[in-house]
Amino acid sequence: MGKIAVYAGSFDPVTRGHEDMVQRAVRIFDRVVVAIGTNGAKSACFPLEMRLGWLRACFRDLQQVEVASYEGLTVEFCRQCGAGFLLRGLRSAADWEAEQNIAYVNRQLAPEVETVWLPAEDALVHVSSSNVREIWRNGGDASVFLPEGVELPKEEKK
Amino acid sequence: MGKIAVYAGSFDPVTRGHEDMVQRAVRIFDRVVVAIGTNGAKSACFPLEMRLGWLRACFRDLQQVEVASYEGLTVEFCRQCGAGFLLRGLRSAADWEAEQNIAYVNRQLAPEVETVWLPAEDALVHVSSSNVREIWRNGGDASVFLPEGVELPKEEKK
Amino acid sequence: MGKIAVYAGSFDPVTRGHEDMVQRAVRIFDRVVVAIGTNGAKSACFPLEMRLGWLRACFRDLQQVEVASYEGLTVEFCRQCGAGFLLRGLRSAADWEAEQNIAYVNRQLAPEVETVWLPAEDALVHVSSSNVREIWRNGGDASVFLPEGVELPKEEKK
Amino acid sequence: MGKIAVYAGSFDPVTRGHEDMVQRAVRIFDRVVVAIGTNGAKSACFPLEMRLGWLRACFRDLQQVEVASYEGLTVEFCRQCGAGFLLRGLRSAADWEAEQNIAYVNRQLAPEVETVWLPAEDALVHVSSSNVREIWRNGGDASVFLPEGVELPKEEKK
Amino acid sequence: MGKIAVYAGSFDPVTRGHEDMVQRAVRIFDRVVVAIGTNGAKSACFPLEMRLGWLRACFRDLQQVEVASYEGLTVEFCRQCGAGFLLRGLRSAADWEAEQNIAYVNRQLAPEVETVWLPAEDALVHVSSSNVREIWRNGGDASVFLPEGVELPKEEKK
Amino acid sequence: MGKIAVYAGSFDPVTRGHEDMVQRAVRIFDRVVVAIGTNGAKSACFPLEMRLGWLRACFRDLQQVEVASYEGLTVEFCRQCGAGFLLRGLRSAADWEAEQNIAYVNRQLAPEVETVWLPAEDALVHVSSSNVREIWRNGGDASVFLPEGVELPKEEKK
Numbered sequence: 001m002g003k004i005a006v007y008a009g010s011f012d013p014v015t016r017g018h019e020d021m022v023q024r025a026v027r028i029f030d031r032v033v034v035a036i037g038t039n040g041a042k043s044a045c046f047p048l049e050m051r052l053g054w055l056r057a058c059f060r061d062l063q064q065v066e067v068a069s070y071e072g073l074t075v076e077f078c079r080q081c082g083a084g085f086l087l088r089g090l091r092s093a094a095d096w097e098a099e100q101n102i103a104y105v106n107r108q109l110a111p112e113v114e115t116v117w118l119p120a121e122d123a124l125v126h127v128s129s130s131n132v133r134e135i136w137r138n139g140g141d142a143s144v145f146l147p148e149g150v151e152l153p154k155e156e157k158k
Numbered sequence: 159m160g161k162i163a164v165y166a167g168s169f170d171p172v173t174r175g176h177e178d179m180v181q182r183a184v185r186i187f188d189r190v191v192v193a194i195g196t197n198g199a200k201s202a203c204f205p206l207e208m209r210l211g212w213l214r215a216c217f218r219d220l221q222q223v224e225v226a227s228y229e230g231l232t233v234e235f236c237r238q239c240g241a242g243f244l245l246r247g248l249r250s251a252a253d254w255e256a257e258q259n260i261a262y263v264n265r266q267l268a269p270e271v272e273t274v275w276l277p278a279e280d281a282l283v284h285v286s287s288s289n290v291r292e293i294w295r296n297g298g299d300a301s302v303f304l305p306e307g308v309e310l311p312k313e314e315k316k
Numbered sequence: 317m318g319k320i321a322v323y324a325g326s327f328d329p330v331t332r333g334h335e336d337m338v339q340r341a342v343r344i345f346d347r348v349v350v351a352i353g354t355n356g357a358k359s360a361c362f363p364l365e366m367r368l369g370w371l372r373a374c375f376r377d378l379q380q381v382e383v384a385s386y387e388g389l390t391v392e393f394c395r396q397c398g399a400g401f402l403l404r405g406l407r408s409a410a411d412w413e414a415e416q417n418i419a420y421v422n423r424q425l426a427p428e429v430e431t432v433w434l435p436a437e438d439a440l441v442h443v444s445s446s447n448v449r450e451i452w453r454n455g456g457d458a459s460v461f462l463p464e465g466v467e468l469p470k471e472e473k474k
Numbered sequence: 475m476g477k478i479a480v481y482a483g484s485f486d487p488v489t490r491g492h493e494d495m496v497q498r499a500v501r502i503f504d505r506v507v508v509a510i511g512t513n514g515a516k517s518a519c520f521p522l523e524m525r526l527g528w529l530r531a532c533f534r535d536l537q538q539v540e541v542a543s544y545e546g547l548t549v550e551f552c553r554q555c556g557a558g559f560l561l562r563g564l565r566s567a568a569d570w571e572a573e574q575n576i577a578y579v580n581r582q583l584a585p586e587v588e589t590v591w592l593p594a595e596d597a598l599v600h601v602s603s604s605n606v607r608e609i610w611r612n613g614g615d616a617s618v619f620l621p622e623g624v625e626l627p628k629e630e631k632k
Numbered sequence: 633m634g635k636i637a638v639y640a641g642s643f644d645p646v647t648r649g650h651e652d653m654v655q656r657a658v659r660i661f662d663r664v665v666v667a668i669g670t671n672g673a674k675s676a677c678f679p680l681e682m683r684l685g686w687l688r689a690c691f692r693d694l695q696q697v698e699v700a701s702y703e704g705l706t707v708e709f710c711r712q713c714g715a716g717f718l719l720r721g722l723r724s725a726a727d728w729e730a731e732q733n734i735a736y737v738n739r740q741l742a743p744e745v746e747t748v749w750l751p752a753e754d755a756l757v758h759v760s761s762s763n764v765r766e767i768w769r770n771g772g773d774a775s776v777f778l779p780e781g782v783e784l785p786k787e788e789k790k
Numbered sequence: 791m792g793k794i795a796v797y798a799g800s801f802d803p804v805t806r807g808h809e810d811m812v813q814r815a816v817r818i819f820d821r822v823v824v825a826i827g828t829n830g831a832k833s834a835c836f837p838l839e840m841r842l843g844w845l846r847a848c849f850r851d852l853q854q855v856e857v858a859s860y861e862g863l864t865v866e867f868c869r870q871c872g873a874g875f876l877l878r879g880l881r882s883a884a885d886w887e888a889e890q891n892i893a894y895v896n897r898q899l900a901p902e903v904e905t906v907w908l909p910a911e912d913a914l915v916h917v918s919s920s921n922v923r924e925i926w927r928n929g930g931d932a933s934v935f936l937p938e939g940v941e942l943p944k945e946e947k948k
Binding site for chain 6: 412435
């Protein structure tokens with residue numbers, strides 16, 4: 001069956017940073033499940049179906065990649081997928097602090113799932129979904145941060 | 159009367175990290191007031207009475223410990239208690255940054271109240287109330303992070 | 317026309333830290349536009365007109381300073397002002413992390429606008445608008461953090 | 475041939491933290507080369523042969539692990555090994571800052587070698603070679619930080 | 633006998649930051665032992681006797697304070713003093729990272745000795761021995777960082 | 791005479807990061823003095839004359855730039871130059887921590903000299919002299935980090 005990794009996030013929207021992370025992950029793992037957690041706590045800016053569509057378009061040509069969504073704990077989803085690895089990108093010291101915390105909690109809940117971090121590509125360190133949303137909300141053009149084929153809706157739903 | 163410290167927080171819920179902090183604080187101070195601030199700004203996940211009950215259960219056997227709640231500025235509450243010390247636990251660099259800010263503001267408002275920091279027990283560095291809430295909201299079991307006798311309600315109030 | 321810098325923020329409210337920053341900026345730039353961004357995303361604690369009034373009172377005697385408000389992207393406002401520089405104050409490592417991100421995004425959107433950082437005066441490192449609001453909401457006296465002539469309203473609007 | 479990772483360091487001496495890192499790495503990679511860089515710049519506390527011996531003893535039972543030493547750039551050694559991955563453990567924010575820098579330089583020099591980070595086991599976050607050396611130099615007992623079978627010499631060579 | 637704390641350092645030289653730390657420590661502890669560790673690893677800039685003299689002059693009027701020097705592990709010295717507490721000042725995030733590490737190692741070696749951190753007085757956050765030495769080595773006047781009565785030698789020994 | 795800034799460092803060697811910093815500084819200041827401090831404390835890897843030569847070659851075409859060296863305190867050199875500003879580049883959180891300290895000490899010693907920070911160009915965040923030296927010492931090719939016309943000597947002096 002091989003080595004399976006889950007790359008979980010809200011992908012709100014997917015960015016060139018996420019794209020790069022997955023392209024490198026397939027060099028390490030046999031299968032990468034890119035999965036949108038819909039835990040309710042944080043409400044997304046873009047609808048789930050739109051975000052899933054972007055992910056599918058973005059990773060269409062990578063046969064090792066699967067796109068999915070899930071509810072509940074991320075480690076439970078890993079178990080359902082048979083994934084032994086949780087993939088996370090690290091961009092900044094603040095990221096690191098938060099990710100270390102997430103890694104710890106996940107290890108407490110599911111010691112058999114290993115967290116693996118990949119460094120962000122340098123040119124993509126500041127390419128984040130929240131930056132994209134901020135530019136988009138203020139009427140700017142964020143397309144330089146987006147994978148080819150991902151297009152944001154014209155106007156924010158009010 | 160001895161040396162009195164206030165250990166303020168939202169304890170939403172109390173964790174094994176808080177418990178450890180108080181157990182060490184009573185070695186330094188003659189009396190420790192564990193106090194829930196109800197400043198309104200942040201709304202708590204669990205009701206005040208539930209949180210106070212957990213604290214009382216948790217520190218029942220420590221005679222130097224008193225449980226309380228207060229409104230308004232923490233330093234004002236210290237004055238009402240006759241407390242010369244404000245106790246805080248430090249877990250991470252991010253904590254430190256926030257706590258240094260809190261210590262400064264408190265010193266401006268009440269120079270006679272001294273802030274004292276204790277390092278978190280290493281095994282408890284990632285044991286935080288927000289981690290507990292996150293697990294609980296996603297239907298996971300957070301009991302490993304909770305003091306004996308603290309039990310979370312079965313379901314989130316919706 | 318000279319070198320123009322925009323010093324953008326929410327100034328909610330203006331503090332002695334902001335005041336100090338502007339007083340030093342006029343040593344470097346020929347004109348400093350102190351501007352309140354009204355991007356909607358974050359709702360302010362004090363009304364825009366009140367905040368503009370405070371800024372005008374605060375910088376009345378500095379002829380190089382102009383007070384304004386704007387909607388949309390900060391770099392677009394810089395272009396409208398003919399400003400080649402974006403001024404930011406740095407107080408803490410957390411500030412730095414966030415500011416580096418802002419600088420990057422702004423450079424992507426408008427490479428001709430240069431970000432310039434000034435270190436906060438040491439005595440003012442912890443003087444932030446959020447600290448002022450926190451004290452004010454809890455009924456404390458925050459006047460030591462405010463420029464002369466800036467007076468907060470007596471009660472929070474509920 | 476499979477996926478080969480190099481885990482480079484000075485291992486001066488190897489610790490329980492290093493041991494844990496390798497035990498987890500063999501779950502991800504087909505072969506892990508634990509390699510001591512002897513770049514001269516930093517002089518080691520313990521002789522190279524002693525350090526290699528400790529590594530061999532420590533990983534004797536892991537058939538996927540090979541122990542080696544090298545001179546020159548780490549990425550050149552990766553090329554010689556046919557390794558596509560550079561494994562690093564991350565313990566702290568300071569670690570992260572340094573490691574991000576190393577990852578960048580290595581990517582500039584050898585884009586085909588991917589850096590992979592694993593979070594340190596929580597209980598081992600503070601288990602570092604420098605802590606071991608500090609304790610040993612002051613006559614303390616550092617054995618709790620060392621893998622089974624690794625024994626430090628009785629006295630520091632003067 | 634009361635609560636005894638050790639405040640260990642190299643005090644190379646003692647600064648107004650150290651002085652402030654001790655003045656606040658005597659509010660918490662019954663006795664504070666200000667102690668210079670002479671572990672050999674780091675060579676001091678000023679001779680031990682000079683540094684001890686400065687400390688004695690500086691704390692002459694504080695009857696709860698004792699000045700000492702020691703070799704070997706700090707926690708061993710705590711045991712010899714009957715001290716249950718190790719006092720450290722925290723000035724910066726970098727400090728915090730290093731101090732958390734020291735606290736951990738000390739807890740491993742001597743669980744009965746509790747580490748207690750005090751926040752540096754804001755105006756003294758940047759007052760460090762290394763800053764004093766840097767100024768002094770370049771012929772500048774560092775007296776503003778020094779306690780009253782502490783005077784550096786006129787010239788660096790070459 | 792206009793606004794003069796000193797950009798001080800060891801430039802051991804000058805990098806594309808330094809070059810970029812100066813190219814942006816001349817947009818803000820009327821004159822920029824790029825100056826090598828020779829304080830003795832840290833011994834440089836490359837001889838002073840070689841480093842000065844590189845700087846002169848690098849900034850030959852920028853008429854506002856002057857190259858110099860100095861002994862003693864940097865703020866004293868600013869006074870000699872009539873410079874009201876000290877320019878520093880910020881690349882990382884660790885940089886920030888150190889630079890904040892330097893800014894504070896300089897303000898204590900010379901309140902009339904203002905520190906100004908510029909964010910490093912993103913693509914150059916990891917381009918540091920120490921990285922260049924590390925690569926060079928291990929026989930690698932660091933030319934991608936160096937300004938055009940700067941060539942390192944073939945072999946390290948032993």
